[in-house]
Amino acid sequence: MKFFSIHHCVLIFLTLIFTTAPASADVTIWGRLHQPVTLTCKHDCAPRVAKWNDLKTRSVFAQCDETSCSSYKEGYKMSHDQYVKGDLSLTITAADYSKRNRYACECGAIDYSIQRLRIATVFSAVQMRPDEDLLLDLSVPEPVKVFYRSSDSADDELICNVTQSSAQCSSKYTSRTSLHHPQLTLRGVTSSDSGTYTIQNTEYNEDIHVYNVSVTGLSKGMITLIVLLLLLLLLVISGIIIYGCIIYMKLKRRMKEVKRIINQIESVNKYTAEGQREIKKLIESRGED
Numbered sequence: 001m002k003f004f005s006i007h008h009c010v011l012i013f014l015t016l017i018f019t020t021a022p023a024s025a026d027v028t029i030w031g032r033l034h035q036p037v038t039l040t041c042k043h044d045c046a047p048r049v050a051k052w053n054d055l056k057t058r059s060v061f062a063q064c065d066e067t068s069c070s071s072y073k074e075g076y077k078m079s080h081d082q083y084v085k086g087d088l089s090l091t092i093t094a095a096d097y098s099k100r101n102r103y104a105c106e107c108g109a110i111d112y113s114i115q116r117l118r119i120a121t122v123f124s125a126v127q128m129r130p131d132e133d134l135l136l137d138l139s140v141p142e143p144v145k146v147f148y149r150s151s152d153s154a155d156d157e158l159i160c161n162v163t164q165s166s167a168q169c170s171s172k173y174t175s176r177t178s179l180h181h182p183q184l185t186l187r188g189v190t191s192s193d194s195g196t197y198t199i200q201n202t203e204y205n206e207d208i209h210v211y212n213v214s215v216t217g218l219s220k221g222m223i224t225l226i227v228l229l230l231l232l233l234l235l236v237i238s239g240i241i242i243y244g245c246i247i248y249m250k251l252k253r254r255m256k257e258v259k260r261i262i263n264q265i266e267s268v269n270k271y272t273a274e275g276q277r278e279i280k281k282l283i284e285s286r287g288e289d
């Protein structure tokens with residue numbers, strides 16, 4: 001009898017530890033922005049009510065009972081097929097920053113799992129031309145730090161501390177930055193602004209967004225200047241061509257005139273020569289007389 005009860009005790013203890021152990025520490029789940037993410041919770045709850053709620057406010061996202069599952073907020077789903085098999089997982093259809101909560105998986109007023117959803121760093125590559133404005137999306141409502149690291153440096157430089165209402169930037173950046181939350185603008189970039197810009201959550205030091213910025217090519221001003229110069233060159237060349245044509249036409253007309261005059265002179269010469277010959281003949285005939 002004694003042995004039997006110890007055996008029972010151990011069984012109950014093991015059962016408590018391995019199948020029904022209430023949650024002790026948070027599990028961190030990394031979701032990708034706008035992608036679905038699943039918070040897993042394995043517990044044989046049926047036929048009791050199983051629910052996922054906000055650990056702080058206890059407002060319910062979704063729940064299942066013997067007959068069905070229902071969602072209380074859009075974008076959260078539990079599956080009844082899984083619930084009856086002891087799987088209480090919650091599917092978040094599209095993770096975003098507003099869903100970064102601590103979630104509790106509850107069955108019969110006991111939390112079996114507590115999970116904190118975080119959003120993985122977003123990377124973007126940005127190709128820019130000189131003089132353009134760099135727009136950094138801060139994405140989140142909480143205070144952030146903005147770091148810059150130039151392409152040839154290994155160190156991040158803290159360039160701005162930003163809250164919803166103000167941006168405090170280092171003196172090098174103050175005159176070039178403006179805040180329209182959630183957007184921070186860096187005006188008139190040059191090739192020396194190339195590098196990575198990191199938006200980091202101040203409270204948790206989480207990288208929210210990393211921009212890989214490359215500033216290359218000619219600025220709009222330079223392109224306009226080059227186009228103007230080309231137009232000017234075109235104008236000069238067409239001027240020269242038109243002038244050349246006019247000169248050519250004039251010369252051609254002159255040549256025609258000269259030719260005509262030469263012809264006239266030639267014909268006059270012919271007559272003169274004939275006249276001279278005639279006179280010669282006349283003189284000769286007089287001499288014979």
Ligand SMILES: *[C@@H]1O[C@H](CO)[C@@H](O)[C@H](O)[C@H]1NC(C)=O
Binds near residue numbers: 161169
């Ligand atoms: C941002 O805040 C930190 C302290 O929180 C401070 O050390 C740093 O100088 C601030 N940077 C700017 C650019 O204001």
Ligand SMILES: *[C@@H]1O[C@H](CO)[C@@H](O)[C@H](O)[C@H]1NC(C)=O
Binds near residue numbers: 125196214
């Ligand atoms: C940024 O992009 C360039 C090419 O566009 C690449 O060579 C470089 O490795 C990238 N840097 C980071 C930190 O991703």
